[in-house]
Amino acid sequence: MRIDSLRLQLLAWVVLPLAGLAAINLWTSHGSAQATADLVTDRMLLGSARTIAEQVAMVDGVLDATVPPAALEMFDTGDRDSVYYHVKTAGGRLLTGYPDLPEASRPSSTEAAYRDHWLRLLTLSHAVVGAGNESPIIVTVGVTLAGHDAMVRRLWFGAFAQQLALVVIAGLFVLLGLSRGLAPLIRLRDAVRSPGRNDLDPVEVAGAQSEIRPLIDALNAYMERVRAQMAAQRRFIANAAHQLRTPLALLSTQASYALRESVPDARQEALVALQASSGRLARLAEQLLTLSRAEPGSRRPRADRIDLTEAARHVLETQAPTAVSRDIDLGLEETGPVSVIGDGTMLREMIVNLVDNALRYTPAGGSVTVKLAASDGNAVLTVTDDGPGIPEEERDHVFERFYRIADTTEEGSGLGLAIVREVAENAGGRVTLENGAAAGLVVEVRLPLADR
Ligand SMILES: Nc1ncnc2c1ncn2[C@@H]1O[C@H](COP(=O)(O)OP(=O)(O)OP(=O)(O)O)[C@@H](O)[C@H]1O
Ligand SMILES: [Mg+2]
DSSP: OOOOOHHHHHHHHHHHHHHHHHHHHHHHHHHHHHHHHHHHHHHHHHHHHHHHHHHOEEETTEEEOOOOHHHHHTTOSSSOOOEEEEEEOTTOOEEEEOTTOOOOOSSSOEEEEETTEEEEEEEEEEOOTTOGGGOSEEEEEEEESHHHHHHHHHHHHHHHHHHHHHHHHHHHHHHHHHHHHHHHHHHHHHHHHOTTSOTTSOOOOTTOOTTTHHHHHHHHHHHHHHHHHHHHHHHHHHHHHHHHHHHHHHHHHHHHHHHHOOSHHHHHHHHHHHHHHHHHHHHHHHHHHHHHHHSTTSSOOOOEEEEHHHHHHHHHHHHHHHHHHTTOEEEEEOSSOOEEEEOHHHHHHHHHHHHHHHHHHSOTTOEEEEEEEEETTEEEEEEEEOSOOOOGGGTTGGGSTTOOOTTOOSOOOSOHHHHHHHHHHHTTOEEEEEEOSSSSEEEEEEEEBOOO
16 A cells, blocks of 8 residues: 555654554553452452461350451452351461462462352461460451453553554644644645746745755756756847848849849849849758757757768768869868767767858868878767967857857858757767968867677
């Protein structure tokens, strides 16, 4: 059976063991009640037997045993006990009482059955002056157990009531303590649920205990992270919308210009410009889409085995016409397959962006080299160009979304390196920027090699 309520769980953990202890305690207290009743009954039996024995005397040369009423009345405790006795001489001659009453083993008392009752019996021997060889006399007194048992019950019931009260009081205190202890948790729940609350504001619960405080702190830290992420998303959307608006406005201007133009050549020129703008717009949309796909959690993570050399060769083939048109010497240096685990499409997009940057920012006549190697369990992809390079102080910023170096004349949206870093980090690697040997930039991407 599972108990879902914390209150019930704690109550069970406190009250059940306590009740178990109380049960053990009751059992032992039954024993001690019994012992007390035994002791009291034995004292009474001894007192009674002594009173009887002291009345036995030689009267006119004959042993006379007259039982005084006081010796029997002391058992009259309202429990309707019957008292039996006998007085015998040392030789076993009955002086008075019940001849068949069994004797107790001296000096302790005995319990024995007599006339369908259980009796507690005590036997006493007592010297009588002048009785000769009939002395000492033997006095046995027995009493039924009603008074004895009533005493056991009374003593035991007292203990029982005490234990019960203890368990009940403990249970009540547990419930009380729990309600007080759980109150901050309930307040936390209410604070989180409260409709008046601005959704990701930190919650504050006054009087929270040291065990609950970390929960509240963790919750607040989590909400803070979510809030930062939401703010980043909002910034990204605003940036993206802004980036899209400018070329769209340009596109619309160019379209109206082309429509107004009646001279075929001028019209042709306007349409060519319009085509170029829409191409740039398409590329911006493409970059935005790639970046959103590269974000963790945006699509099912793929863990394919990808040969980076093969991917680079493919990218270089598609970029060759651009290289030719810009008069750039685009080369590949490789020594065989270099396999990594990751998302093939995204890894290709990463290489596309690196090669695109190198080709775009390297002046005509330059050279761009893509190199693949394996070292220290890493696949190392380097793209080297001999263009202007990126100044030291800009190197942290160029990875930011939409960031472009201020005096860049080439077209671009500032998303390429953000995509590169996102993809590399998703595949468990990292990107670094270095100076080229003479001039230019070396971009190095290190990714963990796939196991053979
Ligand atoms: N190989 C390079 N040589 C010199 N500068 C570079 C190089 N690669 C990138 N940069 C600089 O870093 C900036 C950021 O590059 P990134 O690729 O992120 O954006 P972009 O190329 O401007 O736009 P996109 O790639 O999204 O079209 C660029 O504006 C450029 O100034
Ligand atoms: Mg770029």
